Amino acid sequence: MRPVPWHPKPIPTVWLDHKTGVGVDDSGASVQPRIGGRRKYPNLADLLDTALARGAQRLMLTGPVPDPVPGQDKHWLVVPTPQWTPLVHWLGTPPTGRFEHEVTHSRLEVRLAAEWFGTATVTPAQARAAWAATADALRASDRKAELFLSPAATGTNLWALSLPRTIDPEPLPEDVAELLHRTAGQHRIxxxxxxxxxxxxxxxxxxxxxxxxxxxxxxxxxxxxxxxSLCRELGTGPVTRLTGPQAAELIERDPFCRARFRVRFTVPDYWDHVGLLGVQHENVRDGWHYPNVPGAGGECWADAVEVRLALDHGWTVEVLEGLSFAKGRVLDTWADRLVRARRRAAEMPGLDLPVRRATQAALRAILIQGIGAFASRGRETTRVVWSARDVPAQYAHDVRRYGEAFVYREPARGLSGNNAAYQRIELAAQVWARGRAxxxxxxxxxxxxxxxxxxxxxxxxxxxxxxxxxxxxxxxxxxxxxxxxxxxxxxxxxxxxxxxxxxxxxxxxxxxxxxxxxxxxxxxxxxxxxxxxxxxxxxxxxxxxxxxx
Structure with a gap:
């Protein structure tokens, strides 16, 4: 189950300001918008036409875009685009649009520069410069590293490149992976x-x-x-199931074990601070909360680092069962290379401050979203049609209207082949837990x-x-x-x-x-x-x- 690195071809890109349509192409040459009609500013179709005229396959937009309005089915990607057919979109955060030209059959992907650089305030020229600087910083740490369509894909591919040849992490049994998906929260909010x-x-x-x-x-x-800083010697397969007594003995004997425990806890009478262990709300869509009222408690799965922290602070913690993992250096090289890339970006000569900040933000996005991608089970997709007759019957119950458009979602499909080798929920769960601690x-x-x-x-x-x-x-x-x-x-x-x-x-x-x-x-x-x-x-x-x- 070793992941096989991908080696993508360069994707011709133009960088345009969402409002004005002015920008640059890959070479840094100025791009002026092709505005139809008598409009002062371009609409989405104009931006697509502008990118097509430069031979681009990717359109990166800078500047603020309209936020979806709560209670109103409006989205800047779901608008009429003459001569462009919408393909599979993603309307989550950050959004992605995919279109095909009806005459040339050229395909174009629309993304936001803020997905990489954390801000919409960079100009097209600054975004392009930061993109090049990010690529240079990564290649300085791994000459085979490339930037992909998203920070997440870039991060996971960098992991495949960095995984030592002597390490072939054993995949988790399906039931254990499913348990982690259900019980491993992300960062604390x-x-x-x-x-x-x-x-x-x-x-x-x-x-x-x-x-x-x-x-x-x-x-x-x-x-x-x-x-x-949280990727050192993580646990991975093989995994061993532990009874309550076995799990309690393990954490007592080895406080730094790579393990997860199902525990029942009580907040001490003297406690006056934040909660230490997270519990899912009854409605799991509401996320997690952290009981901190003396005498309150709950039951949850938690990483050994979190259980150890609660025990060290005098909380009453009963260990009910556990999962023990083998310790390995699965992410160590990956994290080291990203650290070196970040330090390289800090030392690059000639970068003005906004570009340097954007480059560091891009490397941070690769790190964070790369970790999140290990927990991915695929992503649902959004399709846009302009007639109710084009909505498949099985999705008719989930249709939303966006003006004259009909939008429906196709559920995520399980990953297979090489993509499945990147499913490492145990890695993401441990980094998130270490971050909470x-x-x-x-x-x-x-x-x-x-x-x-x-x-x-x-x-x-x-x-x-x-x-x-x-x-x-x-x-x-x-x-x-x-x-x-x-x-x-x-x-x-x-x-x-x-x-x-x-x-x-x-x-x-x-x-x-x-x-x-x-x-x-x-x-x-x-x-x-x-x-x-x-x-x-x-x-x-x-x-x-x-x-x-």
Whole structure:
């Protein structure tokens, strides 16, 4: 089941601004839009025609695109496109459109540059430059590396290139893989203020009362290229099923075992902080919550690193059964090469700041989406037709109207052949679990070894709980600046290494967020403001300190 690397041919691409249609092609030559009628700005068909005229097979759009309107069936990809037939779309996030020209039968894929670069603010020329810089950085770490249609495909193919010849990871039994798919959550997403976003299960309580503290500072801290630091010696097949006593003995004997456990837990009476173990809501579509009310509890599957963290903090944890994996270096080389690529991008001469940031963001997307792709079981597709008669009978119950268009979804099909070799849910599940544990308790340049062998850490558990606004993946939002989040030159724990939690932005006085959406807006404002206002004794921080991606 070793994955076989793909070797794609270059895809002719044009980079256009969504609003104006102005852009560049692969060579950097200027592209002007072909606008039909008497319109001032191009519509989607004009953009497709512009790309076709340059011989492109891929259209990358920069600039903001209209967001789907809640309650209204409108989407910028589902509009009339004369002479272009819509093929299989993906209307999720990020969206992808596929079209075929009715005369030439040329096919064109439409994607957003923000999928790679994390922002819509780059210009077409900057996006093209960042694309080239990303490709150069990857090839510097692996000469066979190529950029694919998506960051996820790029990441998984890089894994196939990097997998040592001596390693042939054994696939999981189907029942174990299915169990992981059902019970392994992704990164932690939790809003911790009172208000409409607060969890109402009864076992979770918000930590910041907005009635008592409506305003305050806003500090945004997150991990630098965090996932790359979590890929060491992951567990993979063969897998061994464990009874409750066997599982309890394993985690007691080997705290660093590669294993997952089904546990029943209770929050201690003295607990006044965030929850440590995640439980799925009764409606699994609502995601996960983290009970933190003393006496509350639950039952869940959790990785050994999460169970160990709860035990170390005095939680009552009963181990009911487990799965033990073999330790291997399945992702070590892959992560090392991405780290080298990122460092290469930071050192490339001649890149202006927006291009350098975009390049680092692209490498981060490859890392994060590559991990997510290991858990993929295929993707559902969206088809667009302009007559109800063209909707297959089996999908008639799921049709939505977008103006004059009829849109239906075809469910994901299972992966087979070489694609199936990339299905490694156990790898994704472990990295996600390590990430959930690491945002709570993370090593830093300030860490020291204690007398009983443990190391001091930083992270959400080291934050005053009355200041903790929320957690999103490896991001922590607080109403005060944590000294450990500062660069080492200011007495903090950020020495520039991958995996360090570091301050990304600071706002001194804002209305505190009642929802994740409000919090995300403050995050953007904080990043724009930088961290100068949080640094002691000096208003000036280095470019690397304030802008490291």
């Amino acid at each position: 939790e809003h911790l203020t009172t208000g409409p976003a607060a969890c109402t299960c009864g076992g979770c309580r918000p930590l910041v009362d907005l009635a008592e503290t409506p305003r305050g500072a806003f500090a945004y801290t997150d991990g630098r290229f965090m996932y790359a 690491r945002v709570l308790s993370c090593p830093s340049a300030l860490s020291v070894k204690l007398s009983f062998g443990a190391w001091t850490t930083v992270g959400a558990l080291e934050v005053d709980p009355t200041t903790l606004l929320g957690i999103n993946g490896d991001a922590i939002f607080t109403t005060s600046v944590e000294p450990w989040s500062l660069p080492t030159q200011y007495g903090g724990g950020d020495d520039g290494r991958e995996g360090r939690l570091r301050l990304q932005g600071f706002l001194p006085d804002v209305k505190l967020p009642a929802s994740a959406a409000e919090r995300n807006k403050l995050r953007e404002q904080a990043v724009a403001a930088g961290i100068d206002g949080a640094l002691p004794h000096s208003p000036n921080a280095s470019e690397e300190t304030t802008t490291g991606a």
